[in-house]
Amino acid sequence: MVAALASSVLLLAGCGGSSKPSLVLYNGQHPELTTAMVSAFERASGISVAERTNDGVVLADQILEEGRSSPADVYLTENSPELVSLSEHGLLAHLPPSILDQVPAADRSSNGTWVGVALRVSSLVYDPARISRSQLPSSILDLATPKWKGKVAIAPLDSDFPPVVGAVIATDGKKAAASWLAGLKRNAAVYQDEESVVAAVNRGDEAVGVINQYYWYRLRREVGTGAIHSALYYFPKGDPGSVVNVSGAAVLAASRHRANAERFVAFLVSAAGQLLISQGDDYEYPVRAGVPPNPELPAFASIPHANIPVTELGNDLPARVMIIQAGFGS
Secondary structure (H helix, E strand, O other), X not given: OHHHHHHHHHHHHOOOOOOOOOEEEEEEOOHHHHHHHHHHHHHHHOOOEEEEEOOHHHHHHHHHHHHHHOOOOEEEEOOHHHHHHHHHOOOXXXXXXXXXXXXXXXXXXXXXXXXXXXXXXXXXXXXXXXXXXXXXXXXXXXXHOHHXXXXXXXXXXXXXXXXXXXHHHHHHOHHHHHHXXXXXXXXXXXOOOHHHHHHHXXXXXXXXXXXXXXXXHHHHHHHOXXXXXXXXXXXXXXXXXXXXXXXXXXXXXXXXXXXXXXXXXXXXXXXXXXXXXXXXXXXXXXXXXXXXXXXXXXXXXXXXXXXXXXXXXXXXXXXXXXXXXXXXXX
């Protein structure tokens, strides 16, 4: 309770002036993208938004601790498992059909408690100077074989990695996932996050690295095309290595500003909100049908990807436990 009250005071103090915010957002998405969407929403609605930004997993854990005393009205995160976990604990409100129906059924909660906002695809970044495209693995599971020892980089404690493990569990079972993680423990160089992985491969320090596709595009934007010495590879369709990660939003059951919170989530999945994703430089795919992605991205349908329902990916807990059991940190 003390932590919740302290968080509330900090959030209210940080929104400018003496007026209280019209809603409080716990933001686990990239700040650049969220800032653009929040600013557009505030201009269009006149509703002020106070943000608290951190890793999505950290914020989900905080909401679990705060429970019904959380000051948050809306939770926005990069990966669906955190939303599944909060829904399982009864901490998310049911969204109206007018919001849910804006998004394909595969990209939202089956019980109506959260909705997808953006999509990313897991992939492999590789250094063509060290390995040719024809030598790349046909499955992410191959990276655990002796052939790949000393040639692969991963960020197992990055919040984007557990969904990949969850995809392996969903397609091949826990035994196969444990064996795969054990092989990665023998083979892989470990980095703090996927930004570090893509940078290491681009420098030539590593041959390949497991990342979400947008990290490569963001690096290219930052350093320029002339400094890009790596390329992207997508695992064949259906392979768990090409799992689609759904970024989503939810209204908390304890929200003190339910109507405003629903208006914000509705804006995120509206045509106007989704266009901000395609017009920005975060390189995620809009979830709303008919909204084209950033022109630098290939069409989503043209990318091989694994159609694993978010319900099968679950809440990440089995994946996170297996990552720790494999010896990747605590």
